[in-house]
Amino acid sequence: MSRQDVHNEMRQMFGTVISFVDQIPDAYIDAEWDLIKRVQFGETLIPNKYKELMGVAIAAVTRCRYCSLFHTEAAKLFGATAAEVEEAVHYAKLVSGWSVYLNGLQVDYEAFADEVRRVVAHVSSQAAA
Numbered sequence: 021m022s023r024q025d026v027h028n029e030m031r032q033m034f035g036t037v038i039s040f041v042d043q044i045p046d047a048y049i050d051a052e053w054d055l056i057k058r059v060q061f062g063e064t065l066i067p068n069k070y071k072e073l074m075g076v077a078i079a080a081v082t083r084c085r086y087c088s089l090f091h092t093e094a095a096k097l098f099g100a101t102a103a104e105v106e107e108a109v110h111y112a113k114l115v116s117g118w119s120v121y122l123n124g125l126q127v128d129y130e131a132f133a134d135e136v137r138r139v140v141a142h143v144s145s146q147a148a149a
Contacts, residue, residue, distance in 0.1 A: 080109045
């Protein structure tokens with residue numbers, strides 16, 4: 021697909037051409053646009069609202085203000101509430117904070133993995149009862 025074809029599809033889908041795509045080299049424009057439209061905006065196994073809430077969380081962790089803005093607005097477009105966006109960011113803070121802590125202390129991974137398996141087995145047995 022040519023750059024002009026991508027522009028045409030983007031105008032039809034979004035009403036405009038998102039300017040940053042013109043930074044993508046010609047050799048990759050078709051593949052990148054395909055990923056954007058099929059994975060990010062297409063119907064996949066994960067509903068779009070939840071993909072965008074994951075995008076909000078990832079953007080918060082990577083501290084990308086461009087991605088934070090885009091994924092927050094896209095999440096709202098797909099039905100996310102302000103409270104859901106806030107929860108996604110709070111969850112990202114929780115997970116990334118524990119990642120820093122566990123990695124910084126160099127907690128034994130095998131012991132941690134064994135502990136996780138025991139917790140999952142216990143919770144599963146409780147749910148089955």
